[in-house]
Amino acid sequence: MRTRAAVATQAGKPLEIMEVNLEGPRAGEVMVEVRATGLCHTDDFTLSGADPEGLFPAILGHEGAGVVVEVGEGVRSVKPGDHVIPLYTPECRECPSCLSRKTNLCTSIRATQGQGVMPDGSSRFTTLDGDPILHYMGCSTFSNFTVLPEIAVAKIREDAPFDKVCYIGCGVTTGVGAVINTAKVEIGAKAAVFGLGGIGLNVIQGLRLAGADMIIGVDINPAKKEWGERFGMTHFINPKECDNVVQEIVEMTKTPFDRIGGADYSFDCTGNVQVMRDALECTHRGWGQSIIIGVAPAGAEIATRPFQLVTGREWKGTAFGGARGRTDVPQIVEWYMEGKIEIDPMITHTLTLDEINKGFDMMHAGESIRSVVVY
Numbered sequence: 221m222r223t224r225a226a227v228a229t230q231a232g233k234p235l236e237i238m239e240v241n242l243e244g245p246r247a248g249e250v251m252v253e254v255r256a257t258g259l260c261h262t263d264d265f266t267l268s269g270a271d272p273e274g275l276f277p278a279i280l281g282h283e284g285a286g287v288v289v290e291v292g293e294g295v296r297s298v299k300p301g302d303h304v305i306p307l308y309t310p311e312c313r314e315c316p317s318c319l320s321r322k323t324n325l326c327t328s329i330r331a332t333q334g335q336g337v338m339p340d341g342s343s344r345f346t347t348l349d350g351d352p353i354l355h356y357m358g359c360s361t362f363s364n365f366t367v368l369p370e371i372a373v374a375k376i377r378e379d380a381p382f383d384k385v386c387y388i389g390c391g392v393t394t395g396v397g398a399v400i401n402t403a404k405v406e407i408g409a410k411a412a413v414f415g416l417g418g419i420g421l422n423v424i425q426g427l428r429l430a431g432a433d434m435i436i437g438v439d440i441n442p443a444k445k446e447w448g449e450r451f452g453m454t455h456f457i458n459p460k461e462c463d464n465v466v467q468e469i470v471e472m473t474k475t476p477f478d479r480i481g482g483a484d485y486s487f488d489c490t491g492n493v494q495v496m497r498d499a500l501e502c503t504h505r506g507w508g509q510s511i512i513i514g515v516a517p518a519g520a521e522i523a524t525r526p527f528q529l530v531t532g533r534e535w536k537g538t539a540f541g542g543a544r545g546r547t548d549v550p551q552i553v554e555w556y557m558e559g560k561i562e563i564d565p566m567i568t569h570t571l572t573l574d575e576i577n578k579g580f581d582m583m584h585a586g587e588s589i590r591s592v593v594v595y
C-alpha cells in the first residue's frame with residue numbers, strides 16, 4: 221500500500237513529506253494506522269546527526285498511538301481494530317532480560333531495531349522508486365501507517381484519545397516511570413529535576429504522585445518556572461542566576477537536624493554531561509541517587525570524582541522509565557483516564573503532518589512542551 225510519511229533523508233535536513241510504499245505485516249508483525257504522534261527531543265537528536273545509531277533515509281517518530289489494521293501470521297495478542305501504543309522498548313516476555321525481572325530492556329529484537337529493520341532483517345518501507353527507507357526505534361510513527369513486531373505494541377482501552385495518549389509512548393512513561401520504577405521515590409523525599417521540558421515536567425508530576433515534599437526544578441529558561449509550578453514543583457533555580465547550582469541545592473535541602481544537605485534524588489532531563497555531573501553532586505552524601513534520563517551526543521562522556529560514589533551517591537540510568545511496555549503502558553493510560561496524571565496541558569501544539577518541521581522549530585526555540593501531529 222501507499223502511505224504518507226515525513227522522511228528523514230539526511231542528517232541535519234528538514235523532514236520531507238512524501239508518499240511511500242509500505243509492505244504488509246509478515247509473520248509476527250502488525251500494521252498500525254497511526255492516528256497521532258508526539259515529537260520527542262530524541263527524534264530531533266537523531267535527525268541532527270548526533271546519534272551514533274542514526275541511519276538515513278529513515279522514518280523517525282516513536283511516540284504514537286493508533287489502531288491495528290492488519291496482523292501477520294501467528295499474531296495472537298492483538299487483532300484488527302485494537303487500539304495500541306507502539307513500543308520502542310518491546311516486551312517479549314521470553315528473553316533473558318524480560319525473564320530476569322531486573323530490567324525493562326527486552327533484548328529480543330534490539331540488534332535489528334538499531335539497524336532500522338524488522339526482526340527478519342528487512343524494511344517494510346520503500347520510496348515510490350523502490351529504494352529502501354529504514355524504520356526508526358522499531359516504530360516510525362512519522363508515517364500514517366507503519367509495521368511493527370507484535371511484541372512492540374501495547375493494547376490500550378478504546379476510549380483513550382489518540383492525540384493525548386500518544387505522549388505515553390515516550391515522554392510521560394519516561395518521566396513518571398523514572399520516579400516510580402527506577403528511583404522508587406518514597407513519600408516525603410526531596411528531589412531535584414534538571415531540565416523542565418517534555419520529560420522533566422513528567423518527572424515533576426511523577427514526584428508529586430509519589431508524595432515528594434520538595435521538588436526543585438532547574439532550567440536555564442526562566443519561562444519554565446511557571447510550567448514546573450503547574451505540575452508540582454516547589455522551588456526553581458535558574459543556573460544562569462546563581463553562582464553554584466550544586467551548592468544552592470545542598471543549602472536548600474538542609475534542615476536544623478540535617479546540616480549535610482543534598483537531594484535524596486535527582487534527575488537529568490537535559491542530555492548535557494556537565495548537568496549530569498551537577499545532578500549527581502547535588503545529591504545527599506550516603507544515599508543520594510541521580511537518575512540519567514537525557515541522551516547525550518556521540519562521543520560525550522560523564523565525569524565526577526570517584527569520592528562522590530565512595531561517599532554513597534549512586535548514578536543510575538533509565539530508558540522508557542523502566543517500564544515494561546505491554547504490561548505497564550495500559551496501566552499508565554488508565555491513570556490518565558482516571559485523572560491521576562495530567563497530559564493535556566503539556567500538549568502545547570497540535571499540527572498536521574505537513575507542519576511537522578514547524579514542530580521541530582518550536583522545540584529548538586523552547587516554545588513548545590510537546591507538539592503532536594494528528595493524522
Ligand code: NAD
Nearest residue numbers: 261262415416417418419439440489491513514515539540
Ligand atoms: P526538551 O528540549 O523539551 O527539554 C529540555 C529542557 O532542558 C529545556 O527546558 C531546556 O531549557 C533545559 N536545559 C537545557 N540545557 C540546560 C542546562 N544546562 N541546565 C538546565 N536546563 C537546561 O527535551 P525533552 O523532550 O524533555 O528531553 C530531554 C532529554 O531526555 C533529551 O536528551 C531526550 O533525548 C531524552 N529522553 C530520554 C529518554 C529515555 O528513555 N532515557 C526518553 C525520552 C527522552
Ligand code: AHE
Nearest residue numbers: 260262271272273309330390515539540
Ligand atoms: N541511539 C543512542 C541512544 C538513544 C537512547 O538512549 N534511547 C533511549 C530512548 S530515548 C527515547 O526518547 C533508549 O531507550 N535507550 C535504550 C536502547 O536500547 O536504545 C546512542 O547513543 O546510540
Ligand code: ZN
Nearest residue numbers: 260262390391
Ligand atoms: Zn522519546
